[in-house]
Amino acid sequence: MKQSIGVIDSGVGGLTVASELIRQLPKESFIYVGDTKRCPYGPRPEEEVIQFTMEMVDFLMDKDIKMLVIACNTATAYTLDLLKEQLPIPVVGVIQPGARAAITSTRTGEVGVIGTEGTISSGSYVHSLKNIDTTINVRDLACPRFVPLVEKGIVSGQEAYDIVVESLQPLLPYKKMDTLILGCTHYPMITELIQEVMGPAVTVISSGEETAREVSTILGYRKNLYQGDELPTYHFHTTGDVGKFHAIASRWLKQKIDAVSRISLTKLEGMGEI
Amino acid sequence: MKQSIGVIDSGVGGLTVASELIRQLPKESFIYVGDTKRCPYGPRPEEEVIQFTMEMVDFLMDKDIKMLVIACNTATAYTLDLLKEQLPIPVVGVIQPGARAAITSTRTGEVGVIGTEGTISSGSYVHSLKNIDTTINVRDLACPRFVPLVEKGIVSGQEAYDIVVESLQPLLPYKKMDTLILGCTHYPMITELIQEVMGPAVTVISSGEETAREVSTILGYRKNLYQGDELPTYHFHTTGDVGKFHAIASRWLKQKIDAVSRISLTKLEGMGEI
Known part of the structure; x- marks a missing residue:
């Protein structure tokens, strides 16, 4: 039985990570859970983020996934260490791969990080960078206007x-800053604009691209890359509106989406309220 | 006691990998073994390469290393799977990280690989690339004149x-080829020339840079990155001429080298014949 890789996110942002996972690991199958109904996680208290994340994890563990990707910066900040300890499968978040790629990329030792207010104030990227290299100089900046822009589909043109x-x-x-980490899964949708503003001397790092790369590294290290002939499957689950999710997923993944199903993660919540 | 990361190579080529390891993992200590006396490994029969590699590994395992990096394409091709099975520590080679980085980088699905005749004829890069993505189109090419050039120190100018x-x-x-893997540890010394000839549309992938990145990923995944305050140490060992090794190491690592010692890996071999 071919095991899938599980991907969780507070909503649709993680689809940019899923898109890279599908591109870089074309033999693998994926199950994506987006908690669109309770999105965003950023402003929620830590305990709530942990509880919601655990509900998604329980849903995926029942499906016998071989690896878990936390494709959400907030959930990574609050639950990565916990999940790495508790789960019998490898767990990868979006923060460390971006930090590591920035260290590979920078020659000046001066790195920028942009993200939501929650991610920036958590200091997770700074912590991850300094954890590897204490001499790295980090400039971080919250860009709260980017997510609404991307969710409205405005990813080019004068307004954007x-x-x-x-x-x-x-x-x-x-x-001196020669590397900029996109510390939010929505930002890869406006990479070209960000690159244009920052100029050609700055390498723009997409957390999603780097996370997919590290998932591949860890599966390779564990000899767990899929080697059979079964075609990959991509299953999407949302706690919110199936139609809206389907529309965004089709656009962001640039491929036909076969199945999006609505799920309930809490026992109290009804299923018929779309 | 701070554990080091062990790095083995048939000679000095692996110093480009060591240089990236030191840059990307500035808190870690390293012990490098270069089997300069028996270099190159490329033309040797498989059993001999395995035997010589095992001798370097035994030397390092006695020093309680926490991870092993095979910084040599030939040794990676012949011993990676074996060592991954036999050793109680993680083992990383130079081939898979380069292949994986090429898959992350390419948008056209057409990738080039250059290396020594041995590496190219082994088909290791093609195998590693296809192992992840069967649709990748690979053009490989042996460049036997590059290693002698680099070893002579001719890394720029008209002749080069x-x-x-x-x-x-x-x-x-x-x-259509948009990505080129430098499948030999000597080649990063002439990256600029290769980039100039290939043109700006081609992303040039250095195996050393990518290997260091994967070492960081796996140490992070295993929660084994060094977190203490001890300064890193870099110990170099060669089976050949200490003076020559010291000169090349100082130039390639772009930093002061404190200690290079000569070692004997075989019991029959004397020590006094420099």
């Missing part, structure tokens, strides 16, 4: 460009 | 440029 320019302004004086 | 242009000629018609 203006918001990106205004938001990134505080980073522009740091001429 | 001419040799690089002539050697890479067979790859230039493949306009």
Whole structure:
């Protein structure tokens, strides 16, 4: 029986990570759970994020996944260490791969990080970077206007460009900064704009791309890459509106989506309220 | 007691990998063994490469290393699977990280690989790439003139440029190729020339850089990154001429080398014949 890789996110942002996982691991099957109904996790208290994440994990563990990817910065910050200890399968979050790729990329030792207010104030990227290299100089910046922009589908054009320019302004004086981590899974949708504003001397790191790379590394290290002939399957589950999820998933994954199903993660919640 | 990461190579080529390991993992200590006296491994029969590699591994296991990096393409091709099974510590080779990085990088699905005749004829990179993605199109090419060039220290100027242009000629018609793997640890010393000849549309992947990245990933996954305050130490051992090794190591690592010692790996071999 071919085992899938489980991917969890507070909503649709993790689809950029799923897209990279599918691209870089074309033989593997994936099951994605997006807790769209309770999104965003950013402003919620830690205990609640842990509880919601655990509900998604329980759902996936029942499906006998071989690996878990936490494709959400907030959930990674609060639950990665816990899940690594508790689960019998490997667990990868989105923060460490981005940090590690930035260390590989930087030559000046000056790295920028952008993300939601929650991610930036958690200091998770700074912690992950310093954990490997104490001499790294980190400039972090919350860009709260990016997620609403991307969710509205405005990923190019003058309006998007203006918001990106205004938001990134505080980073522009740091001429030594040669690497910028996109510390939010929504941001890869506007990579081109961010690159344009930052200039060609700055390497823009997508957490999703790097997370997929590390999933591949760890599966390879554990000799657990799929080697059979079964075609991969991609199953999507959302706690929210199936139609909306399907529309965004089709656009972001740039491929036909066969099955999106609505699930309930809490026992008290009814199923018929779309 | 702080445990070191062990690095083995048939000679000095692995120093480009060591250089990246030191850069990307500045808190870690390393012990490097270069079997300079019996270099190169490429033309040797498989059993001999396995025997020589095992002698280096035994030397390092006595020093209680926490991880082993095979910084040599030939030794990786012949011994990685064996060592992964036999050793109680994680083992990383130079081939898989380069292959994986190429899959992350390519958008066209057409990847080039250059290496020594031994590495190219072993088909190891093609195998590693196809192992992850069967649809990848690989063009491989042996560049036997590169290693002598680098070992002579000719890494820029007209002579080097001419040799690089002539050697890479067979790859230039493949306009869809957007990624090139440097499948030899010597080649990063002439990355700039290779990049110039291939053009800006081709991403050049250095196995050493990617191997260091994967070592970091696996140590992070195993929660085995060094977290204390002890300064790192770098110990170098060669089976050949200490003076020559010291000179090359100082140049390639771009830092002061404190200690290079000569070791004997075989019991029959004397020590006084430098």
